[in-house]
Amino acid sequence: MQKFSYQLNEHDRRIRRKWRWASVGFYGSILAGMILYAALHWNPEVNYASVDSVPHAKVASNARH
Numbered sequence: 001m002q003k004f005s006y007q008l009n010e011h012d013r014r015i016r017r018k019w020r021w022a023s024v025g026f027y028g029s030i031l032a033g034m035i036l037y038a039a040l041h042w043n044p045e046v047n048y049a050s051v052d053s054v055p056h057a058k059v060a061s062n063a064r065h
Contacts, residue, residue: 005013 007018008016
């Protein structure tokens, strides 16, 4: 049978609190991953940058010959 928090002793409240934070963290990370996935794949016209598409700057020398 389920008990309310005030019906538990201090040790059991501590355990319940730890499990609550563990479950909130677990399901929160799944939710954050789904939101991030949806944000990145919402618009198919968005192009992602890659290492090869970065233009390389040429360094100009100021020395005169």
